[in-house]
Amino acid sequence: MSELSRASDRVTMSDVAREVGVSTMTVSRVINDKGDVSPATRRRVNEAIQRLGYRPSSIARSLATRHTGTLGLVIPDVANPFFAEVARGVEQVAYAEGYNVFLCNTDEDPVRELDVLGSLEEKRVDGIVLCSSRLDSATIRLVIESHAAVTLVNRHIDDAGSGVGVVRVDDVTGGRLATAHLLERGHRAIGFLSGPPGSHSGQLRLQGYRNALLEAGLVFNETWVVGCGPVAEAGRAAALRLLTSAPELTALLCYNDLVAVGVLQACVETGRRVPLDLAVVGFDDIPLAALVTPALTTCRVPRHELGMRAVELLLNRIRTDGAEQQQQEIVLQPELVVRASA
Amino acid sequence: MSELSRASDRVTMSDVAREVGVSTMTVSRVINDKGDVSPATRRRVNEAIQRLGYRPSSIARSLATRHTGTLGLVIPDVANPFFAEVARGVEQVAYAEGYNVFLCNTDEDPVRELDVLGSLEEKRVDGIVLCSSRLDSATIRLVIESHAAVTLVNRHIDDAGSGVGVVRVDDVTGGRLATAHLLERGHRAIGFLSGPPGSHSGQLRLQGYRNALLEAGLVFNETWVVGCGPVAEAGRAAALRLLTSAPELTALLCYNDLVAVGVLQACVETGRRVPLDLAVVGFDDIPLAALVTPALTTCRVPRHELGMRAVELLLNRIRTDGAEQQQQEIVLQPELVVRASA
């Protein structure tokens, strides 16, 4: 390991300045491409930087400028394909704009969520993308107030007051689209596996389902709606139960694709053919949806774009700091993806 | 937005000190739980911290201590379920140990990889987990030398010299296990969809495949091995080709689960029953593997553990800084998961 590159005795700006015989200000100017520096000096400084292997310390710079070039991403779990793609979108735009992003998983635990938000505050991130927050509105508002900039993803907040950006998916429309598709196919007895009872998006999708039924002049049958965990096994179990109690169903709308896959499994077990005996529609369009047999008809949620737009909105706010921060909401539209299961 | 919490006029340690009527050192001591502070003073300081809503600046602290409490994670793509789980493992241990982690995607682009490594250096991360690096050994060694600590995941490096940790999966054994399982089932004509030609792990798995054949006294048939992209569609196409040119095959070992799913699709298309007409074995055991029909027999790679161990190793090195950094390698064993496809 070369002496010069050891963390303990890093090359500093003064080293470069001394080497060239100028002040640190001059070095700072060429690094930041700011102010006027004579071409000759600039060249000599750059050479010295190369020669010494100098890397400016963004820590020191942050302390001086009060900007860190750093964002925080708070999500329930990166291992969940949904959030993984949101994360990808976030990181992609952040990278393109010269920001680094801290990845924080919360496991949907409000305590942990608060904890990571605290650590992000200590790290002085310039902004935070907060996904599917489990905090109550009051707490969220507190968090927003203590940070320079926050963008909420898939989390509604009423009367956010000044300063929050919101990016979300139109789940009501999604639920309506999916249901309407089933309706068009002639189905009249459509069940709904509505996901976790506490899920906000589940409620909205249910609303869309009801709207579609209403528009078609059908009556909403409460016994055809049953909650379930957001995973395949839960979907399988719920489907088995629902199909027993309501054998008249010819179609099943699912909270998400994982649940839909569970339904597919239940159909295999009970000898039902999909989509002949039972039509199945998922939600999200995770990669898996296209790979199962039959391929899942589903409602695509633009996860990647969700992340990208969230950072765009965030950076927009960060950069116009001081200007009025009017509430801003971006609503992304889901899109029906017709495949084989319906 | 309350005046006190605006980023532009944050509460500082001096504010707290002044409020209590002590020096900043005393405040520093109670914050870091260091040195002796009288219980009474400690209480008053803590109260003031609460009252003012003070948050220590880890930027300022980092500048003073030369530690940032920050790690960098460099992976090809978080949206890839494999790396998403590695990332989860990394973040989990990091969080538990009080570190934050920067997420950096490289898209397998060496230029971008070098770029993010540069930015992590500027951010003065305490360590880096470098996954599946596409850099050549010489460049990697340079990177290692300019950083305090680096752990390589799934990347071999010969003669790493001082200071690298390596965590990897025993792909040779994995390939052998999977092949041996097929052998035990009586298969004698086993093909291998070996993944991207440049893939190191593909080569190792191929080696394991050959070893197993050898142990069984069978001869290696080169025409039964064909490369393919690491995705389902590529697997499907490759399977279609291979099964045409070598119809005698009764089993197919696949580079990864995605490829195996592609094979499953090809079988549906060509009327082959799995596992009756063709046995299929995947690799990785991504969540998808258990959800397709038939469920995939596969070789599980402990991705989550890969990430956890990588950070453990890294922190170990960071904390014993100065001590001799002997080369250290952790090899994780894959595990055969028998399901329905073989």
Add this chain to the structure above:
DNA sequence: CTGTTAGCGCTTTCAA
């Protein structure tokens, strides 16, 4: 147990 003095490595502001 507590405070003082010096920085950490950079940028800001003003002056030359």
Add this chain to the structure above:
DNA sequence: TTGAAAGCGCTAACAG
């Protein structure tokens, strides 16, 4: 076009 001085918010090393 360049530099000097001061300071960002904290901690290390002493001194009391």
